Amino acid sequence: MDEATKSTGDFIVRTMTADDVPRAVEWAAREGWNPGVHDARCFRCADAGGFFVGELRGEPVGSISSVAYDAHFGFIGLYIVRPAFRGKGFGWRIWQHAIAYLGERNIGLDGVVAQQPNYRKSGFQLAYRNIRFQGIAEIDAASAVALIDVRQLPFELLSAYDRRFFPAPREAFLRAWIGQPGAVALARVDDGQMRGYGVLRQCREGRKIGPLFADDDRTAEALFTALVAHCAGETVALDVPELNASAVALATRHRLTSVFETARMYTKQAPDIPLSQLYGVTSFELG
Numbered sequence: 001m002d003e004a005t006k007s008t009g010d011f012i013v014r015t016m017t018a019d020d021v022p023r024a025v026e027w028a029a030r031e032g033w034n035p036g037v038h039d040a041r042c043f044r045c046a047d048a049g050g051f052f053v054g055e056l057r058g059e060p061v062g063s064i065s066s067v068a069y070d071a072h073f074g075f076i077g078l079y080i081v082r083p084a085f086r087g088k089g090f091g092w093r094i095w096q097h098a099i100a101y102l103g104e105r106n107i108g109l110d111g112v113v114a115q116q117p118n119y120r121k122s123g124f125q126l127a128y129r130n131i132r133f134q135g136i137a138e139i140d141a142a143s144a145v146a147l148i149d150v151r152q153l154p155f156e157l158l159s160a161y162d163r164r165f166f167p168a169p170r171e172a173f174l175r176a177w178i179g180q181p182g183a184v185a186l187a188r189v190d191d192g193q194m195r196g197y198g199v200l201r202q203c204r205e206g207r208k209i210g211p212l213f214a215d216d217d218r219t220a221e222a223l224f225t226a227l228v229a230h231c232a233g234e235t236v237a238l239d240v241p242e243l244n245a246s247a248v249a250l251a252t253r254h255r256l257t258s259v260f261e262t263a264r265m266y267t268k269q270a271p272d273i274p275l276s277q278l279y280g281v282t283s284f285e286l287g
Contacts, residue, residue, distance in 0.1 A: 011090060013097040016051040016063070018044060024051065024063035027080045028285070029204050034237070036201045036208065038180040039285070043067075043078075046173040046286055050101065051078070054094040061085040066098035067286055069168035073271070074102035076109040077285030095122070106167070106269070110262035110284040119265050126263055127270035130281055133251035134206075134237040134259045137228045145222035150178050150185035150197055158187070161194040165213045165278055166287065167271035173286070177201075184230045188219050198223040198280065206235030212280030217246050220279045224250060239281040247279040 016024070022040040029035055036042070044051065047067040054062035062081040068074045076098055081091040099107070099122060110130055111119050150158055158178070159171050178185040178199060187197035196214030200207050209227050214220035228236055238256060240247040241264070262284055264270075281287075 010057045011054065011093065013052050013054050013094055015049055016053050018048075020053050020060070020063075021051055023060060024053070024065070024078050024080065027063060027082065028078060031080060033284070034203050034205050034208075035285070036180075036203050036283075037182070038201070039283070042173060042176040042180055043283075043286055045176040046170060050074075052094060052097055052101075054081075054090050056085065056090065062090050062094045064094050064098045065285060066101045068102055068105065069166075069170055072105055073168040074105040074107045075287040076102075076107060077283075077287075079109075106271070107267045108167070108264065108271075108287055110264055110281075110287075113261050113263045116263050116265070119263070123267045124265035125267075126265050128264050128275070129242040130239050130262045130264055130284070131242050131248070132237055132239050132259050132261070133248075133256035134235060135256040136233060137224075137236050137254040137256055139225045139228050139232075139254060143218075143222035143225050145188055145219060147186045147188055147222060147226050150187045150199075153187060153189065153194075157189070157194055158197065161197065161213070162211070165211065165273050166282075167273065177282070184227055186223055186226055188214070188222065195219050196223055196277075198227050199282075200227040200230055200236075203237070206237065207231045208237045208239075210239055210280045211278075211282040212238065212247075214277055214279055216277075217250070220247070220250060224254070224279070228254070238279075239284060241275050241278055241281070243275050244278060246276070250279060 025035045025040045050067040065078040182202045184200040188195040196219040198212040
């Protein structure tokens with residue numbers, strides 16, 4: 001048995017193939033997480049070896065993603081056990097495998113708030129909460145701030161700006177994220193310097209904006225308004241760090257309402273990123 005597979009009796013944990021990832025995303029949809037239509041392909045670009053499935057006598061019963069972004073940072077998501085197989089210890093075995101895969105890295109996750117005590121047992125500590133705001137956004141006339149399609153810019157400009165808001169490089173994921181079918185990716189650039197960018201993607205229901213990073217409120221407002229204009233009348237979601245009061249105000253000002261929260265937790269110190277300029281999380285599954 002290779003290192004990608006761990007076995008205990010009739011139960012094994014193995015690395016997902018490309019065909020396995022859509023199943024895990026489908027399970028996420030059944031849990032009400034409303035994943036993006038093209039999330040499976042984009043997610044796997046982050047770390048093809050960091051997605052695991054638990055099988056009982058050959059039947060898939062659980063999943064987890066454990067993405068190693070670099071030698072220092074990883075993120076856990078897609079932690080799901082099918083309802084009929086819960087309470088039997090399979091989830092714990094999958095979890096242990098994911099934690100072992102990331103080794104000594106600082107590990108982040110967005111977990112259900114009620115599960116914080118369980119995550120603490122594995123060494124995770126609360127950094128802050130993220131709030132999902134959702135609804136049919138009300139917007140006024142387009143902002144006077146000039147925006148440009150991100151894909152018309154040098155990729156290095158985008159990657160460097162994104163790195164300010166994420167604890168590790170994620171170039172392969174970013175290329176897939178902004179290039180997914182139907183996505184709208186906009187940026188503000190002044191004098192050759194990026195001042196903010198945001199991505200709108202199609203989900204099972206409605207759309208999600210993420211990430212939404214901006215140097216200031218005016219830029220965030222312009223990006224949000226322009227992105228929402230591409231899906232007028234549709235439900236849109238924005239995942240906001242609770243600590244960013246301006247981001248919360250942006251969502252509520254446009255008549256989005258809080259639908260649930262997650263606990264952003266880390267095994268080590270919370271990364272030093274400017275939450276005051278982080279108006280929308282990229283993804284609860286990958287950080």
